[in-house]
Amino acid sequence: MAPPHRYEAQDSDIRRPSRRTLLTGASALAAAGALGAAGCSRVDTGDLLERLRAQGVVRLGIAGEIPFGYIDKNGDLTGEAPELAKVVFKRLGIDRVQPVPTEFGSLIPGLNSQQFDVVSAGMYINAERCEQVLFADPDYQMLDAFIVRKGNPKGLHSYKDVVEKKAKFATGTGYAEIAYAVEAGYKESDILIVPDQVAGLNAVEAGRVDVFAGTALTTRSVVRKSAKAESTKPFAPLVKGKPHIDGGGFAFRLTETRLRDAFNAELAKMKKSGEVFRILKPFGFTQDEMTDMTAKELCRG
Template sequence: MAPLGYDDHTTGHERRHTRRAVLTGLAAAGALGAAGCARVATASTTNGGELLDRLRAQGVVRLGIAGEIPFGYIDKDGRLTGEAPELARAVFKRLGVDRVQPVPTEFGSLIPGLNSQQFDVVAAGMYVTPDRCRQVIFADPDYQMLDSFVVRKGNPKGLRTFKDAVAKKAKCAIGTGYAQIQHAVEAGYKESDILIVPDQVAGLNAVEAGRVDFFAGTAVTVRQVVAKSAKAEAIKPFVPVVDGKPHVDGGAFAFRPTETKLRDAFNAQLKKLRESGELERILRPFGFTKAEMTTLTTKELCGG
């Protein structure tokens, strides 16, 4: 996924979510997005249960998305899809809201757009971080994410982790703004020695052409990009190191800080979907597997 819609103003921990994005079909969704924004002026600031009541009365919830495959995007037929929008459809239908409407924006505009009421909820697979927890409230994570590598068929260097790659002096490629840049540097790479490429497709090409030994990305991204490759494969996902400690990220829906009742109602339905196995079924078409299912809590990821 090309690095569009990045959270450009962030560094360090916050950059962990500047993941690969393709703003596919935003032009097709422009009218919908504009319609969603046009109603902002009439949408009152809500608290308690008022927003959920209003959404039920309207029969539609506006979702902030950032055009990121596989998290939330408009497909080539102009249809809203992705792991977060499809999960939103399932949860909000159970809450009595039958329709979802996309409001496309850049990733860095999601939280400001939410808090200025341009949409009702962020449905973009957003990583839960302490800094974001000071700006919005999150539902429980609906997935967790590990790192993985694209390597040549047979994994000739036997690469398993960044530390392993450093020891074997493997040449590395990573996408612009990817969290894996930090992970690689923490393992011992010099950032100047990392080949920075536009996206995972460019990373795959670099591996296939022998310019690098591996391309690093999230497990879902890596699995998707090698699916049709005859020359490359994905290694087993692994836990990266952040600030010297093993770290697993989790993605979740975000709500305005006043909307605790809506968030809690969302969580209750999410829990039922997780326990029934329906959550995994919803996310599976977008490359998520049992390994991405999680018991992480927002409290853990927010830093207690």
């Protein structure tokens, strides 16, 4: 994903971070460590699924990105991935989910250092990440889109356009869109990296950049109340010269095959029944963004 990350948007002003999420950055990792020490062994031995069942709680790594996984204005955990996680883990015999917010770029390191048990942030599945973590099958598929000034004055509809028109380009920390821009010929050192889509919108509105790249879902959500910016029509970025559709899902440590397989089995049932779409729809997902792709396909790149 671009997944994609860090602020809660208020209905009254989607551009303004109203308050920090429950925990962020280093404080999130420190608090998670304390929780782990108090509530469970942090040594990765035995069967994690059985340990989680015994504890009755699973720790979810989230990145504060609307609509994927975030703490809302009431202090409650929500987002497409956490809401899906609540149902799946309940059916696996784990009654509670506990959020551990961190920066998007810290999700995989935090997972592998056992700061939390699962990444629940709608993370895009790609070959590089598949070398570091074990993915469940994607629960959604997604195209890219840009945030641009109203009227799209530079006519930016693809990464190729960004390169050819020498546009000032921004995207988020750890986003897959960095690689897509570089593949199109944009110099990586010239990319402005911002924390999330809200910061990207602010950069476009202020004229610091011409374009911010993110997922079609997050860009259309964040510009909804903007008087100065709009999102472009979704498009498939080129990977190795071919149009590419991303898929996002849950990530597990490489050793946790049993937990991932149990999760996948429940997810497959929910896809077949239409329950996945019913859970994701309130967060802006459409039927076109449901998917039957597998993690294996996406890991091939």
